[in-house]
Amino acid sequence: MECVEIRGGRSLCGQVEVQGSKNAVLPMLAASVLHAGISRIQGCPRIQDVYDMIELLEDLGCRVWWEGQCLAIDASRIRGWELPAQTASRMRSSVLFLGALLGRTGRARIPYPGGCVLGERPVDLHISAIKALGAQIEEDTRGIRARGRELRGCQVRLGFPSVGATENLILAAVLARGDTVIHNAAREPEVEELCLFLREKGARIRVCPQGRIEIRGVECLQDSRHTLAADRIVAGTYLLAAAVTRGRILLKGAPVRHMTGFLEPLAAMGIRMEKAGECLAADCRGKLQNIGFLQTMPYPGFPTDLQSPMMTLLAVTEGRSRIRENIFESRFKAAQELEKMGARIKIEGRDAVIDGVERLQGTRVEARELRGAAALLLAGLNAAGITRVRGCRFADRGYENFCENLAGLGADIRLIQ
């Protein structure tokens, strides 16, 4: 969807089924290359980032097909170790083919990854981690070239618990000789789920407390079928959509136990929530309290991927609040667009200082990245009058049927060419 028009002011009410996790499935798709056979992922979301990863897998010679909502990848025969720059540079997750191709073929040639413009987003931690396993890695203007026929397990301490670097290292270590121990690994649920996916394929991986992951290399992997967990960021986005319209929502299949870092501040604002099995009911009616200060942190802290949609909620919550973005150095792009809608936001270094207003005003705004697009769509749901959001293709990267689901919850929203 390129441009969306919203007539705001309607309180959302209803239920939505939470899609499978984008940030869990993307590393699994790269990991499927490690196995000369078939990997099935049940509950795979139909989103643009998945389609782009499928294109890369097919470029490598894999066969990929859908069986209903299950995605099957046959990586029996791959024709090389080089990713085409055109597709790969579109997304961040293409960098994970570095570890996967090295593990499978002993070689890899990939362009520097693309992805949302959230700051520099270097890959130094990925490279130093994989070098520790004995790979030779060279970089040039076109990207990264790696060789490593005989990767050997070792102890690696990450300088920062980078999600991607942790995942890349896991992929390179699964078929390496000997034991690898990762210290200061990312603890995000998506990393844990990647380890489960690989264990289901016969890998020997143990996720220990305190950010430690132990891997014992194996000779080969096996066919498998994985059931994908629900997307905690998508669940949080729908909850915030109900909150900015002071509505009510039932999130079916929400991964509540992975959402505490996000649900606690919402409860402190006065949103009433009730967990029933794999469902989460939220009642956002009435006046919400401001929370003053909030900062994004690695899991289990407040997730950076919900920072922009949360900014929209704080922009229409009375009082002054401050959000500190500790993960990415440039993730406040939505703020300038929200200000066009009447939001009062001041950026002070890593902080966004927000003075809540009664209600936003509809106008034309433009999204520049995935979670910023979600934040602007939520702003349109709240705003008086009509809001036109351009650049909604960014939302398509991570949200399946986003507009249809919002309409199903009562929003007056439609695509316009």
Ligand code: EPZ
């Ligand atoms: C993953 O990105 C997610 N993407 C991001 O979600 C998420 O925001 C991020 O983790 C943090 O949770 C996927 O899983 C596909 P990082 P990733 O490596 O792996 C710096 C979304 O909206 N860094 O943990 O790229 C980096 O610049 C996306 O769904 C280095 O300095 O995140 C950033 O400041 C956006 N050197 C910080 O670490 C490196 O080698 C966190 O990055 C790697 C990272």
